[in-house]
Amino acid sequence: MNAVNVATPDKPSRQVTADTLLYLDGVTVSFDGFKALNELSLLVTRGELRTIIGPNGAGKTTMMDVITGKTRPDTGTVLFDGNIDLTKLDETAIANLGIGRKFQKPTVFENLTVLQNLELALKGERGTWHTLTAKLSGDDRARLDATLKTIGLAERQKEIAGALSHGQKQWLEIGMLLIQDQKILLLDEPVAGMTDHETQATAELILGLAGSRTLVVVEHDMEFVRSLGARVTVLHEGSVLAEGSIDHVQNDPRVIEVYLGR
Numbered sequence: 001m002n003a004v005n006v007a008t009p010d011k012p013s014r015q016v017t018a019d020t021l022l023y024l025d026g027v028t029v030s031f032d033g034f035k036a037l038n039e040l041s042l043l044v045t046r047g048e049l050r051t052i053i054g055p056n057g058a059g060k061t062t063m064m065d066v067i068t069g070k071t072r073p074d075t076g077t078v079l080f081d082g083n084i085d086l087t088k089l090d091e092t093a094i095a096n097l098g099i100g101r102k103f104q105k106p107t108v109f110e111n112l113t114v115l116q117n118l119e120l121a122l123k124g125e126r127g128t129w130h131t132l133t134a135k136l137s138g139d140d141r142a143r144l145d146a147t148l149k150t151i152g153l154a155e156r157q158k159e160i161a162g163a164l165s166h167g168q169k170q171w172l173e174i175g176m177l178l179i180q181d182q183k184i185l186l187l188d189e190p191v192a193g194m195t196d197h198e199t200q201a202t203a204e205l206i207l208g209l210a211g212s213r214t215l216v217v218v219e220h221d222m223e224f225v226r227s228l229g230a231r232v233t234v235l236h237e238g239s240v241l242a243e244g245s246i247d248h249v250q251n252d253p254r255v256i257e258v259y260l261g262r
Helices: 060-069 090-098 114-121 126-135 138-150 166-178 196-211 222-228 246-250 251-261
Strands: 003-008 011-017 020-031 032-046 049-053 075-080 099-102 186-189 215-219 229-234 238-242
Touching: 011 020, 020 060, 020 215, 032 238, 049 222, 060 075, 060 186, 060 215, 060 222, 060 229, 090 099, 090 126, 090 138, 114 138, 114 166, 114 251, 138 166, 138 196, 166 186, 166 196, 196 215, 222 246, 229 246, 229 251, 238 246, 238 251, 246 251
Parallel strands: 049 215, 049 229, 099 186, 186 215
Antiparallel strands: 003 011, 020 032, 020 075, 229 238
């Protein structure tokens, strides 16, 4: 198995194996003297489902900003898919590598249909008008149908996206990432504002994607986190406070003190 040696000024070299898709080590980000990230280290393997929890201000959003190129770290290593240094790329280049991000608030085209939203998300440098008027290939149609089925919106594909419920808009946005065939999906609080039924359906959607996709889910809903049954990373003050199963982190006195006990 091929490996890449990674070294930081204050740490010995470490190995990133072929199974590693995302690797952060010693990542620090400061804003006006405040350390939003403080020597953060995180490793996500291919096909893994990882959940990230932590109190407000723990660094969860800044971490995703660094991964997607929105924020440059002061120090540290950020590698993707082997030895691709994300700190040297802009947001567009990083997205083109296969890193997809879904923000907490859905960003779908509300005046277009569900199907048109997915068509626009298909890879290829096409203008909006060309995309909506061009004839779909058989492969494109198959991908669209499969994605609509996966996100549970096949029967609503001709409806205007603005008419969807909040949860359905979240699923549509996840579908827009899926159809782009992204290698890793970063999902920011995907069940915020959802009904209990939508939350359960979202858990089923994510679990159905696990293995075939790499997913990093940032969430506050602990019941939802438990339902995913994934490895949990707890952030606090810009660093990893604890990591392991949901039972392990929920019983960690430090996690209870800074997060769960509030």
